[in-house]
Amino acid sequence: MLTTLSLFAILAAAAIPAGVHLGFRAPRLREIGTPADAGLDFEAVRIPTVRRRSLFGWLIPAADSTRTLVVLHGWGGNAELMLPLASPFQQAGFNVLLFDARNHGESDADTFSSLPRFAEDLGMAIAWLKRHHPGRAGCVAVLGHSVGAGAALFEASRNPDIAAVISIAAFAHPARVTKASVRHLHLPAPIVYGVIRYVEWLIGHRFDSIAPMNTVTRISCPVLLVHGRADRVVPVDDARLIHAHSSGTHVGLLEIDGADHDSVDRIEDHVGALLGFLEHQCALAVPAPG
Structure with missing residues (x-):
């Protein structure tokens, strides 16, 4: 039987990718003028x-x-x-x-x-x-x-x-930016850490390197x-x-x-x-x- 902590970890692992792709998606603003x-x-x-x-x-x-x-x-x-x-x-x-x-x-x-x-x-x-x-x-x-x-x-x-x-x-x-962007959500520190590690995996670079x-x-x-x-x-x-x-x-x-x-x-x-x-x-x- 799953403990409450294990269930929380599973739900967090599932939610982080969806949250990252939705929350960090770049808005598209198309040009309306020219030089x-x-x-x-x-x-x-x-x-x-x-x-x-x-x-x-x-x-x-x-x-x-x-x-x-x-x-x-x-x-x-x-x-x-x-x-x-x-x-x-x-x-x-x-x-x-x-x-x-x-x-x-x-x-x-x-x-x-x-x-x-x-x-x-x-x-x-x-x-x-x-x-x-x-x-x-x-x-x-x-x-x-x-x-x-x-x-x-x-x-x-x-x-x-x-x-x-x-x-x-x-x-x-970028870690400073990531933490600032989710601060209003009051996420637990392990979730914020998970977000950072998932983004690093997704982009193929450790934040320290870029x-x-x-x-x-x-x-x-x-x-x-x-x-x-x-x-x-x-x-x-x-x-x-x-x-x-x-x-x-x-x-x-x-x-x-x-x-x-x-x-x-x-x-x-x-x-x-x-x-x-x-x-x-x-x-x-x-x-x-x-």
Whole structure:
């Protein structure tokens, strides 16, 4: 006969997978506009990624530019939400490639979304750019927001084609995010532990291996961590923790007063600092003409 504790364990084991897939499913927000609405010329593209899926994206060219900024949105976002940041970079002479991760925007669906899958898609977007637009890939920098920022840091820790990273509102460790997201449910600690272990099994990575506070220690290219001091989703302390774990002076931290998690307008006010960072890194990565 089953004890009460054994029955509880069986029910928990059955409920955790269903709860994870339902509770952590990324909402899909499709684009309703295009870069043309911001006065930008663009090419709509499809980028092949892993598992025979493809990604939707926009390539916004800058005349005769060998520098490209690849932009990755956050959880439940899409390329259109990142457009306000694309315009000033394009005007400054950077090609800009924006794309939707799987299960987001107009990209193909897949079984689930995760930070590693965001990173896979980012890597495939960079590979596509180098293959189909080699003249624009002399210096490839990446800008990611939230989960996209964590993915950018993870990909930069293993991809030598990335010359620089701008990370906006990255969390320090996925376990901290997971615990915060279920705190309102008042789950017993063993259930929360089970959720974390199930997600690790599902995505094929231990959280410690993909946590930005750890991947940043494996990145050799320059990194600029950008975070709003008023972020109510990912506290600015996460950025400080990532910065504290970084090794070397190639990782900088820019804190923005009054910026919440999705305050793109506040980030735009400091785009000069972001541009200065990329201008310097790409000047080092790409030899000057002549």
